[in-house]
Amino acid sequence: MVDTLVAKLNNSAWSYQRGGHGPPLVWLHGLWGEPNWEAHHQQLAERYTVYAPVLAGYDGSPAPEWMRDLEDMATLLVDFLAAVGLNRPHVVGHSLGGWAAAELAVFRPSVVRSLVLIDPLGLAIDWTQIPNIFYNDPGLLAEIFFADPTTPAAHRYIPSPPEWDERFITNRVASARLAFAPYLHSRKLGIRLRFADVPTLIVWGERDALLSPAHAEEWRSRLPKATVVLVKGAGHFPHVECPEACVPRLLEFVERVTVESVPA
Numbered sequence: 162m163v164d165t166l167v168a169k170l171n172n173s174a175w176s177y178q179r180g181g182h183g184p185p186l187v188w189l190h191g192l193w194g195e196p197n198w199e200a201h202h203q204q205l206a207e208r209y210t211v212y213a214p215v216l217a218g219y220d221g222s223p224a225p226e227w228m229r230d231l232e233d234m235a236t237l238l239v240d241f242l243a244a245v246g247l248n249r250p251h252v253v254g255h256s257l258g259g260w261a262a263a264e265l266a267v268f269r270p271s272v273v274r275s276l277v278l279i280d281p282l283g284l285a286i287d288w289t290q291i292p293n294i295f296y297n298d299p300g301l302l303a304e305i306f307f308a309d310p311t312t313p314a315a316h317r318y319i320p321s322p323p324e325w326d327e328r329f330i331t332n333r334v335a336s337a338r339l340a341f342a343p344y345l346h347s348r349k350l351g352i353r354l355r356f357a358d359v360p361t362l363i364v365w366g367e368r369d370a371l372l373s374p375a376h377a378e379e380w381r382s383r384l385p386k387a388t389v390v391l392v393k394g395a396g397h398f399p400h401v402e403c404p405e406a407c408v409p410r411l412l413e414f415v416e417r418v419t420v421e422s423v424p425a
Contacts, residue, residue, distance in 0.1 A: 162180065163198045164178065164179045164180065165177075165178050166178075166179060168214070168241055168245050169244060170240040170241060173222070173223060173225045174222065174223070175215060175216075175217065175222040175237075175241055176215045176222050177214035177215065177241075178202070178213045179210065179211065179212050180198065180203070180206045180211055181203075181205065181206025181207065181209055181211045182206075182209075183208050184210065184250070184251070185210050185212060185247045185248075185250035186205055186211050186212070186252075186253060186415065187211075187212045187213075187214070187247065187250045187251070187252045187253065188202060188205070188212070188213040188255075188258075189216065189238075189253065189255065189259070190215070190216065190255060190256075190257075190258045191255040191257050191397075192256050192294070192332070192333075192336040192340070193319060193329065193332050193333070193336070194220060194328065194329075194332040199401070200404060201400045201404055204412075205408070208412065212247065214241055216234060216258065216261065216335075217234060218334075218338060218339065219332050219335045220332055225237075230339060230347075231257075231261050231264045231283070231339060231340075231347065232264055232268070234264065235264035235265045235269075236268070238261060238262075238265045239265070239269050249272060249273065249274040250274060251274050251275045251276075251277070251418065252265065252274075252275070252276055252277070253279065253411065253415075254276070254277070254281060255279040255280065256280055256281065256282055257282050257336060257339065258281075259279055259280065259281025259283070260282040260283035260347070262276055262278060263278060263281060263283055263350060264350065266356075266357035267350070267354060270358050273359050274359070274360075275359055275360045275415060276359055276360070276361040276362070277411050278361065278362070278363050278380065279399060279400055279411075280364070280371075280398075280399065281363075282340060283346055283347050284350060284351050284379050284380060284383070285345060285346035285372075285376075286375060286376060286379060288345065288346055291345055291371060292371060293344070294371070295333075295337050295341060300321065300322055302319050303315050304370070305371050305396075306318070306396055306398060307401075307402060308368040308394060308395055308402060309396075309402065314398075314401050314402065315398075315401075318398065345371075351383055354383040357385070359386065360386050360414075360418045361386055361387040361388070362388055362411065363377050363380050363384075363390070364389075364390050364400075364410065365377040365391050366391075366395030367391050367394070368395060369397045370396060371396075372397070374391055377389045390410050392406050395407065
């Protein structure tokens with residue numbers, strides 16, 4: 162059973178879904194949000210209690226007036242964890258959600274048990290070479306994010322422009338507000354990642370056309386406790402395109418950290 166709930170934060174409120182049983186795991190969505198409770202959520206919920214919030218500014222969670230960037234989002238994430246009573250959950254973030262997770266771990270490493278960053282935004286080897294997802298032909302978006310843009314899963318996350326509904330448009334506006342300037346990266350995060358002293362798994366789709374797999378090594382080199390897994394045949398959504406290769410590796414990492422963090 163999956164519950165849809167609202168968390169009252171300090172000066173705002175977040176919608177979130179909760180399902181499963183076991184240690185807490187927080188899933189932070191990417192640029193376009195989550196269409197619904199998806200297969201990867203359910204796979205994780207078989208072993209963990211999954212909390213999947215709608216990030217501030219996205220459809221279902223209004224942004225406070227003062228929020229400007231992902232650093233501000235990190236402060237709201239601290240409030241969210243406190244509001245739902247989570248003590249050092251595992252945090253999994255995809256794309257923009259990975260950026261938010263990294264900012265959280267820099268800001269408050271003590272509140273995070275482990276990080277899984279799936280094709281995260283936030284670092285750019287050369288931002289001028291990244292496709293512009295806000296100016297490009299909207300009809301080509303799915304080709305940037307998915308190795309195979311013709312699948313039902315790709316269409317669910319990035320529908321064709323005539324099918325864009327209020328939810329998708331709201332999420333697109335939120336992403337532009339948070340990640341357009343500077344474009345899809347932070348000028349400071351790379352310097353501060355040394356403070357994110359938590360076990361970290363970096364997962365990257367080998368066919369990511371938005372951010373090349375070279376970015377995975379950039380993240381690994383800047384984090385104190387990071388390892389990298391590349392997912393063959395996947396684009397920017399490896400957990401959606403290749404769940405059979407991605408999700409078991411994610412679970413293996415989280416379960417190892419869970420066991421190692423239990424007091425003897």
